[in-house]
Every structure is written in structure tokens, then in C-alpha cells.
Amino acid sequence: MKKTQLILLCLSIIAISQNIFGQAKKPTLMVLPSDNWCEQRYFMTEFDNQGTKQKVPNYKQAFQEDTELGQVITKLNSLLIRKAFEPKVAEQELKSIEAKTAEDNMTKSVASGAQIYESQLDKLRKRVKMDIIIQLWWKVNKDKSVSFTLEAFDAYTNKSIAAQTFNAPPSDDIMPVKLEKAISNSFDPFLGDLQNHFNDMHTNGREILITLKRWDNWDKNFETEINGEELSDYINKWMNENTINKRFNRTEATENLIIFEQVRIPIYDKNNNPMDAREFAKGLQKYLKASPFNYEVKLMQRGLGEAILVLGEK
Structure with a gap:
């Protein structure tokens, strides 16, 4: 390759790199x-x-x-x-x-x-x-x-x-x-x-907070067993499957309360719309409303970054 062509090629690569960088989201x-x-x-x-x-x-x-x-x-x-x-x-x-x-x-x-x-x-x-x-x-x-x-x-x-x-x-x-x-x-x-x-x-997802509670008149709790596993274990598995790189901290886990902090979720949903805590928690709500659970679940939102699920009724 001639020297002039090599110089032009290098300049083109630099220009393309700068253009890509300039168009970064x-x-x-x-x-x-x-x-x-x-x-x-x-x-x-x-x-x-x-x-x-x-x-x-x-x-x-x-x-x-x-x-x-x-x-x-x-x-x-x-x-x-x-x-x-x-x-x-x-x-x-x-x-x-x-x-x-x-x-x-x-x-x-x-x-x-x-x-x-x-x-x-x-x-x-x-x-x-x-x-x-x-x-x-x-x-x-x-x-x-x-x-x-x-x-x-x-x-x-x-x-x-x-x-x-x-x-x-x-x-x-x-x-x-x-x-x-x-x-x-x-x-x-x-x-x-x-x-x-x-x-x-x-790279690592947007950070949110997810809290799960139960109504006091509900006859079940997060230690209730379904097919040999506690409800809290099912919820933990769902979080593993739906967070970015399985990144979250379960900072509280009792029979009445579960708190997930530093939960990493995608920035955008499948339609390229910004995803917030409520949109992410809707997936967990649907999961708990389906078989084998069939629970009523109320979903509430506090700001963009916190969602609260209350099990037992709406």
C-alpha cells in the first residue's frame, strides 16, 4: 500500500471513530x-x-x-x-x-x-x-x-x-x-x-429498589411453601432471571417483608421506552398472579426508582 493511501486510511479510521464517539447515547x-x-x-x-x-x-x-x-x-x-x-x-x-x-x-x-x-x-x-x-x-x-x-x-x-x-x-x-x-x-x-x-x-443497568409486603389479613406469607419451596425462594429466582447480570441485594427477608436494594434493571424496555421501577415490577406482579401462585398483588410506586408490591389483595 502506498504511503498516501495509508495516510488516507488512517485519517478515515480516526474520522469514523470520532463520529461514533460523538453519536454516543x-x-x-x-x-x-x-x-x-x-x-x-x-x-x-x-x-x-x-x-x-x-x-x-x-x-x-x-x-x-x-x-x-x-x-x-x-x-x-x-x-x-x-x-x-x-x-x-x-x-x-x-x-x-x-x-x-x-x-x-x-x-x-x-x-x-x-x-x-x-x-x-x-x-x-x-x-x-x-x-x-x-x-x-x-x-x-x-x-x-x-x-x-x-x-x-x-x-x-x-x-x-x-x-x-x-x-x-x-x-x-x-x-x-x-x-x-x-x-x-x-x-x-x-x-x-x-x-x-x-x-x-x-453496562450494569439502572438501579432501583423493590419492596414486597403482605396485607395483615392474608392467610399466607413469604415462608409459605409451594411445591416444596418457599415463596421467597421463587421471588429470588425471578429476580435472578430478570435483573442485569443478576445484580441485586436482598437486604431484608422475613415472613412479612422482603426488600431488594441496588436492583439493576435495563434502561429501556423492548420498545425502547425508558424503564422505571413500576414497569419492572409489573413483571414480578404478573408472575405472582399466575399459576402456581394465583395471588392478588397491589403495585404501588414511589418516585421513579421504587416499587412496592403488597400481596393478598388489591
Whole structure:
């Protein structure tokens, strides 16, 4: 092979490799103001959680009343897009779930008249099914310099996967410009942590939590024997057959309760739709409802990353 041809071949291989790398699947992201940022600016909603007062961020109010928030998040989203990431626009998603919220507000308990409560973050997670949530915080210092902090969480487990603080020098620039200047030379390590986390999910599966319980009026339990084996053993076998590389930890196993933590499931189902804990647990629900068990099983969901199965009735 001539030297010129060899050089052209090498260049072609490099170009193909770079193209493949550039087209690597990226995680779906959503940028939101941090809880602390919302607390400092009084964008919080208080609710009664079984007798305990809790506060959660009111993102809708924050976007409506803070003149800088939307601009700063728009700028951050544009910087993410330049790096080939796929941010979802939180403000637009919040607007689109207004009708759904109205429907939920009409749903009340027959016994007490109580209403269903979901935080805006819970609603966003259900609707968008993002892979990663990036929380943004900033503080303006006396000399007009600004400190920005980005912290990324796995949307399914709430585990922190990346965090970095960026500093913008003193200036009279508007906040989005300050943000761009602050992160322009040091954004890649943060994004690299996000991509590494997503790559790990592709290889080892998405992490979720599965809990199994029993109603107190059920005449069976997880130690009940079927054809010589305990029910808990059948459930364990199903988990072995349906998790990625049989990766899960059974951290609790009694006659009334089974907890599986660090359960690794496929990122996408057979139709290439994002899989969450509920979709995965549906398979176990169907398994337990079929022969030889024929049990009634109630399936509940807590966020994207936790599913609860209660055996005995619905």
C-alpha cells in the first residue's frame, strides 16, 4: 500500500471513530433550582405529611417570580446542548402538567375527603423520566462576583453523582453571562462524571429498589411453601432471571417483608421506552398472579426508582 493511501486510511479510521464517539447515547437531563436556592428566596410550599410539616420547592412560583432563574437555566441548557447533551426544559414541562394537576385535585378519598399530594418534582419525574437532575445554586457576593454550584443526582435513586462549584469574577454582566464565563473553562469534568454514570447504567443497568409486603389479613406469607419451596425462594429466582447480570441485594427477608436494594434493571424496555421501577415490577406482579401462585398483588410506586408490591389483595 502506498504511503498516501495509508495516510488516507488512517485519517478515515480516526474520522469514523470520532463520529461514533460523538453519536454516543447521552443521558436525559433536567436543570432545576436547588432546594437551598428556593428556600433562601421563599419559593417553598408547606404540606402536612401524616402529621409532620414538610416543605418542598415551588418551581412554578420560582419561574414566575424570579426574573433571573429562567434566563440562567436557559443559558445552562444551551451550554449542555453544545456538548451534545439532551436537557428537558423544566418550565415548559411544568406548564404542560397543569391540566393533569387539575384532574388529580378532583380525586378525593371517599372516607375522609383527603386529596392526593405530589410535589412538583414527583410530577416532573413521572412525566419526563429524565436520567439525571442537575440542581443549580448561586450566590452574588459583595464585590459582584458570583459563586455557582451544580450538583447532579440520579433521578431514580436520588444519589449524588457529580458536584462542582464555579466562580465568576466581579463584573456588571447579567447573570446568564456570568454563568457562561464561570463554567466555560471547567465544565468538561462535571459533564464527564455525568456521562460516566450513564455509561455505567448502560453496562450494569439502572438501579432501583423493590419492596414486597403482605396485607395483615392474608392467610399466607413469604415462608409459605409451594411445591416444596418457599415463596421467597421463587421471588429470588425471578429476580435472578430478570435483573442485569443478576445484580441485586436482598437486604431484608422475613415472613412479612422482603426488600431488594441496588436492583439493576435495563434502561429501556423492548420498545425502547425508558424503564422505571413500576414497569419492572409489573413483571414480578404478573408472575405472582399466575399459576402456581394465583395471588392478588397491589403495585404501588414511589418516585421513579421504587416499587412496592403488597400481596393478598388489591
